[in-house]
Each structure stands twice: as structure tokens, then as C-alpha cells.
Amino acid sequence: DSHHSTFTAKPQGVGARIPRKEDARHLHGKGNFIGNMSMPGLSEVAFLRSPLAHARITRVKVSPEAEGHVFLRSSMPDAKDIVANSTLPTYQASGQPPLAHDKVRFVGEPVAMTFAATRAEAEDLAELVDVDYDELPVYVDIEGAEAATENFVHDHWKDNVFVTLNANTNFDELSAKAEVVVKREIDLSRQCMLPMEGIAVLAYWDNQVNQLVIYTATQVPHLIRTGLSEFLDLPQEQIRVISPDVGGGFGYKCILQQEELCVAWLAKTYKRPFRYLEDRREHLIAGANTREHHYEMTAYADKQGKLLALDAKVTINGGAYSVWPFTVGLETGQALGNLPGPYAFRGYRCQTRCVATNKPGFLPYRGVARTGVCFAIELLLDAVAREVGREAWEVRLDNLVQPEQMPYVNVTNKHLDSGDYPASLRRALEMIDVNAVRERQQRGEPDGRLIGLGVATYTEQSAHGTSVFAAWGTPVIPGFDQAAVKLTPDGGAELRVGVHSHGQGMETTFAQIANEILGIDVNRIRLVHGDTGQTPYSSGTYASRSLVMSGGAVSTACKQLVPRIKKIGAHLLEASVDDVVLEDGFVKAGDRQVPMSQICNAWYVNPQHLPADVDPAGLEISVGYRPKVDTGSFTYCSQAAVVAVDPNTGAIEILDYVVVEDCGRMINPLVVEGQTIGGIAQGIGTALYEEMPYDDQGQPLASTLADYIMPGATEVPNIRIDHFETLSPHTEFGAKGMGEGGAIAPPAVIFGAVNDALKDYGVEFTRTPLSPHRLLDALADAGRS
Ligand code: MCN
Numbered sequence: 001d002s003h004h005s006t007f008t009a010k011p012q013g014v015g016a017r018i019p020r021k022e023d024a025r026h027l028h029g030k031g032n033f034i035g036n037m038s039m040p041g042l043s044e045v046a047f048l049r050s051p052l053a054h055a056r057i058t059r060v061k062v063s064p065e066a067e068g069h070v071f072l073r074s075s076m077p078d079a080k081d082i083v084a085n086s087t088l089p090t091y092q093a094s095g096q097p098p099l100a101h102d103k104v105r106f107v108g109e110p111v112a113m114t115f116a117a118t119r120a121e122a123e124d125l126a127e128l129v130d131v132d133y134d135e136l137p138v139y140v141d142i143e144g145a146e147a148a149t150e151n152f153v154h155d156h157w158k159d160n161v162f163v164t165l166n167a168n169t170n171f172d173e174l175s176a177k178a179e180v181v182v183k184r185e186i187d188l189s190r191q192c193m194l195p196m197e198g199i200a201v202l203a204y205w206d207n208q209v210n211q212l213v214i215y216t217a218t219q220v221p222h223l224i225r226t227g228l229s230e231f232l233d234l235p236q237e238q239i240r241v242i243s244p245d246v247g248g249g250f251g252y253k254c255i256l257q258q259e260e261l262c263v264a265w266l267a268k269t270y271k272r273p274f275r276y277l278e279d280r281r282e283h284l285i286a287g288a289n290t291r292e293h294h295y296e297m298t299a300y301a302d303k304q305g306k307l308l309a310l311d312a313k314v315t316i317n318g319g320a321y322s323v324w325p326f327t328v329g330l331e332t333g334q335a336l337g338n339l340p341g342p343y344a345f346r347g348y349r350c351q352t353r354c355v356a357t358n359k360p361g362f363l364p365y366r367g368v369a370r371t372g373v374c375f376a377i378e379l380l381l382d383a384v385a386r387e388v389g390r391e392a393w394e395v396r397l398d399n400l401v402q403p404e405q406m407p408y409v410n411v412t413n414k415h416l417d418s419g420d421y422p423a424s425l426r427r428a429l430e431m432i433d434v435n436a437v438r439e440r441q442q443r444g445e446p447d448g449r450l451i452g453l454g455v456a457t458y459t460e461q462s463a464h465g466t467s468v469f470a471a472w473g474t475p476v477i478p479g480f481d482q483a484a485v486k487l488t489p490d491g492g493a494e495l496r497v498g499v500h501s502h503g504q505g506m507e508t509t510f511a512q513i514a515n516e517i518l519g520i521d522v523n524r525i526r527l528v529h530g531d532t533g534q535t536p537y538s539s540g541t542y543a544s545r546s547l548v549m550s551g552g553a554v555s556t557a558c559k560q561l562v563p564r565i566k567k568i569g570a571h572l573l574e575a576s577v578d579d580v581v582l583e584d585g586f587v588k589a590g591d592r593q594v595p596m597s598q599i600c601n602a603w604y605v606n607p608q609h610l611p612a613d614v615d616p617a618g619l620e621i622s623v624g625y626r627p628k629v630d631t632g633s634f635t636y637c638s639q640a641a642v643v644a645v646d647p648n649t650g651a652i653e654i655l656d657y658v659v660v661e662d663c664g665r666m667i668n669p670l671v672v673e674g675q676t677i678g679g680i681a682q683g684i685g686t687a688l689y690e691e692m693p694y695d696d697q698g699q700p701l702a703s704t705l706a707d708y709i710m711p712g713a714t715e716v717p718n719i720r721i722d723h724f725e726t727l728s729p730h731t732e733f734g735a736k737g738m739g740e741g742g743a744i745a746p747p748a749v750i751f752g753a754v755n756d757a758l759k760d761y762g763v764e765f766t767r768t769p770l771s772p773h774r775l776l777d778a779l780a781d782a783g784r785s
């Protein structure tokens, strides 16, 4: 049908399903991670962390044996507190000191720093620091934080609210016409991010160039440099940030971490190498968390379940500090703007706010607010469908933006660029075979388990541009991106980008883009990324932006080199430049051709033979790129799942999971599928397993992976994927970003399926994770177990 692409890819070009170049080194244990690095005279750093969630520090005593190896905030007067500013009107900024001094605001907040030859010795030194605390009231939950009238998380604030945002479009007028009103409260619990590698930073001083060199596991090397420059008071050219292999980012590594600032300060001050590696326990206790959203949702619909208006109040538990550079405004603004998702209703009233509590700071995590808003609106639509007595997908098909409405500007002014949303849902239903599932449900399972079917459709706003970051109030982020392309004297190519690939496969996909245009073998194309000393300035990797933005820049740069290559090739072929083409890595005139290696040799090694009007800029170029419309590309996707619920044990098994996604032209379908499956695995974690619990004093109750459950291979089913390829009119190749998408829908899909399985039991779940004990408790409450 028309949604499936008939495009045929070149063997290594755009669209080719080739294996990832980067896999070989990782599969052979040859990755270059900070934990593996060694350096003469390297000291290992440890932190003494707060045992309390909210308390004043009244006295710090360092025992004499540790003197000279222990650092407090007062030891670092030349470092500034990390302050993430925002242009959003109601925003209250938080100052995050590199080390806590006047008070602590969450359990695990660093209070003192030590170093020694080994980590164990550094930790022993930290034991020699004695801190007295005066306890303050602890804010754990949203309600408690909002109710506070004094002793706020930040002393100078007027309440515990970081920011409040409001939207109201045609709400009164359209909600008044509703025949059906459905309300739900929906919660996404707080969770960790658990990349395989935690925070990792090694810094030293390079005397030759008088420069601080910092290796850090980051998604955003250029932004880290900008941040370090500001908070360490060093000019940018005196800082080089290198992000080598990174063991997963997922958002955890797109901010400036205070540990990065501290280790960089040590290197700047002592002019020798220092390293800090976050361990698993530190990550679970003190690493920034994500996802804690509370929704109060009201749908106003007609008798068929067609939405007229939506009323929503969204509150986010933002933890103690607003992260640099995104601030909590990112999550809050994205929730406000993306809650309508793929739906066409025109009445919207929404308030989103983010409150400060005594928990670790709040970070964007794969999917960012879109996982929460998808969960909220999809569960609400399931409830509407039940209310009007229709199937969940029938109601969705009526509410989705229809293909003839595209491009569609929705109620929050999102420019949905292209696609056929209902067709993706219909295809997902066909793949999962709805009728067969309903028959099976009717028949019942021999083992007594209950079968349920869930569906969800979402949009993934990706590759947000300059104007979107401005709307989220984050002044530090330019939003555009750049690339430099250099052909080598022997006919290979180097692509330099300031984004960072830490599992997304860009070393392969960006080479495919260059191969598409220049025809150079992908194994002769090297991606240089994640080093401020070698790459153009960049907003970095997050928000599924790298392909559209940096990939767009690579494409533009390669295209601009083509006439220069042809000019040299035409000379070598003694042909007119108008008569030659660049094809498969050769400049061709009729049946004569000259390979790229000879063209590069002519320019770099034997330029004396070339005509004088060959562009002296040569075979190297740097370009900037902004898509034609910079409000983001809108990938969309429908997912469906069948689950089996055991009402005796509370166990949930995912029997089938299907995906129909449309990210425009896929540069590499294999990479797109890998990204999708990885995201879904994380989404299954959000849905069924992951939760960071705290007691009422803000003590984290899961400090090891025995207490914090995440899905393993056995919890992730075989995922079947189909692709539509509707090209974006705004981007190079019509590609749209998709790296987060997988993680957006699973909570909505799985909860929809479990609620469907239990629809005759009088229970409905609206809070993640859906653990066996929650399921059994609910059945017991309903008198059904
Ligand atoms: N791609 C493609 N065709 C498309 C779209 C994307 O072939 N139409 C390919 C790209 O070329 C790239 C990959 O898919 O190789 C992802 O591209 P993109 O959607 O631009 O996303 P980013 O590269 O900007 O990656 C960021 C995104 C985010 S925000 C999170 S969070 C996340 C994710 O990627 N973190 C990840 N995927 C991850 N995957 C791994 N392994 N590790 C992480 O930390």
C-alpha cells in the first residue's frame, strides 16, 4: 500500500540495512571507556554524601590525618554554584553548589570531596570528615511540597514551585458542548535511568596548550564546555571536553553534573589528573531521577467518544535542583505542549507545574515528558471508550488527526508535518490480529490467565530547533547544528560533528549519508564526534535530534563539496564540468571515469597541475544546518500488545508486541529497529518494574539492583515492527528523529492491555509500575481474589 516505501537504497547509502560499524569494537571488548583509562599520577576521587534529605549543616570537622585531601565548598571559592536560568515567567532558579555547604537538599548530595591513589583510600579519607546537621522538614511528595509555607527547599523562594505554565484554547466554549465527561487521576512513578556506565569523568591539565582537558561520559560535550567555562571561570578555549565511548546516555548525561564540575576544578587547581567514577549504589541513591508525573485529566467528548476538549493539571516532582542547561522547564513545557499527542481536538485547558522536593534533581529520560503525556491521554481515551461502549481503537481512529488534514497545526500549535496516523493504528491492529485476540479472550485460557489487548498511538516531536528551545526558556541551547567534512589525500573522508553517539549507531548512519552523496565506501568514512577540540559547536545529542540536525549538516556539507570534486574530476578527464557526474565515488564523463582517490591526490598532492580557478577552499568544508521549519519533526507510531494476567500471582506476561512507526526516510532500518526495541525495553521497565521508592524522610529505599527491578532479556518479548515512510517536507532526505520513540508508548499499551484483561473485575490501573503486589492488592480490594 501507499504507506510502505518503494524506495530502493544503494548498497551502503541512505536506506541500506547494513550492520553497525561500531559494533565490532564493543563486541570484542575494545571500547574506550573512562573507567578503562590510565594515566601517570592519576588520583581517584570520592564524595562524602549527605545522609539526610533536608538539613542545615551546622559544623564540618576534618580530622588532621585527612587535612589537605578533603575539599569543602569553602575550599573552592573560584567555582560558582550551578544555576540553570530560564526565561519562563514564573520560574524560580535553584543554585546547586558543587558541594553542599549551608544545607543539604537530598540524601546523597555531595558534601565533601577527597582524593587518593585508589578509590578505596579516597573513600576512607571521606570517613574522616564529620558533619553536624540540623534537620529540616522533608518534602517527599508533591502535596507536601505544595503545602509548605516556610522552610522551603530553597531559602530565598516564595514557595516550593519551580515553574507553572498555563494554556487555554477554546476550552469553555467546546467543553460546554460535551455529552460525556470522564475524569481520571494518573501517575507515573519516579525512576532511575541506569545506564550501564554511570557518571565518569577524568580531567587533567595540558601544560603544552595551557588547557583543561576533561574526558567525561556526556551526550553534550560542547554544552559541558560552555557550562564549565561559566562555573569554573575559565575561557572556553582553555577547556577541551572529550566524550569517548559512553555506556548509555538516555538523558542522564545531557546535563552538567556537579561531579564533573568538582573533578574539573581539581584538575584546574592542582594541574594533575583526577578521576571520578559513579558506582551503582551512588547512581541509585544520588543520581538524578526521572518520570514522577501526576495527572488530573478530564475528557469532554460526544456520545461516540470524540473528544471536544481536554482539561488537565500536570504536576511534576522536580526534586531539589533544576538541571543545567535544560532546567525543569523542559519537562514542564513539553508536558504542556505534547499532551494532545496525535489527536485533533480543539479545546484545551492545561496547567503544568513542577515542584521542588528533597529528592535528587529531575532529568529528561528517553521519551522525556512524552512518556507521561502518552500514558495519561491514552488511559483517558481507554476510559472514554469504556464509558461510551466502544472499542478503545475505534475511539482513537475517530480522534486521530486524519491524513487529509496534514500538515496539521494542533491545539498547542505543534506543526504535525506528515503521515497517516489512523493507517498506522489500523496496521498495528491487523498485525496483532484483533479478531483472533478477542476470540481467544472469549474462549478463555486453559491455565486460567486473563488475556488483554492494549493500543496506543503517539507523536514523537524530535529534532526541536531554535524556536522550541526558546519557548522552553533555555537560553544556553542554540538548537541548530553544524558539520565539517574533509576528504583525505587518499580518497577517504572524515565527518566532524559536535553531537555524540553513545549507542545510536551514528558512526554508521552518518557514513551512509556521506556515502549516498559522495559514493565513498562507508569503511573509508570516519565519524569524529564528541570532542570540542575537533568538532564544530553543537547543541549535543538528546531530543532525538542528531540525525535531523547534524545528519542534515553532514548531508548539506557533502552536497556543497560535490561541485568542487566535479571540477577537479572534469579537469582530470579533460571534460567540461557540465558534462560530468559524481556517481558511486567516481567522477564520470560518458564511459570514462576517475576515482575519488585520484581526485583527492590531484588536489592535496599535485595541485600544480590543476587550473587556477579550482576553489582554494579545497575538499574540506564546514556548514551549519537548520531544517526549513525548526519546530521539530513529528515521527508517529502505533503500538499494540497482548498480555496474559495471572489473577492468582499477579504476574503479567507480554505475549505479543507490535509496532508501526513512521520516521520518514530511514537512514538505516536496522538501526531504527534497534533503537525502537531498546526504547520499548525501557518502556516495559517503566510500565511493570521500575520505581525509586522513598520513605517519608526522603530516604531512598532501593540502593542496589536487588531492590530496584529492571527488565532483563526474558521480560522483553519478541517485538514485531513495520515501517511506514512518509517523508518530512522539512528535512534532508525527509527523515524524522526517532531515538526516543520506543520508550514513549509501552506504559500506555501495557496498562491498556491489563485493564482490558481485568475489565470484568472492576479494577483499573493508572499508576506505574504495575507490580504483582499492586495487582493483587487491587484485586483483593475489589473482592476478586
Ligand atoms: N535514524 C535513522 N533514520 C531515521 C531516524 C534515525 O536511521 N529516520 C538513526 C540515526 O541515524 C541514528 C539513530 O537512528 O543513528 C537515532 O537517531 P535520532 O533519532 O536522531 O536520535 P539521536 O541520535 O539524537 O539520539 C538521541 C536519542 C535519545 S534523546 C535518547 S534519550 C536515547 C536514544 O537516542 N539514548 C540512547 N537512543 C539511545 N540508544 C542507545 N543505545 N543509548 C542511548 O543512551
Ligand code: SMO
Pocket: 219, 249, 250, 251, 252, 254, 364, 365, 366, 367, 368, 541, 542, 543, 544, 740
Ligand atoms: S532524554 Mo534523550 O537524551 O532526550
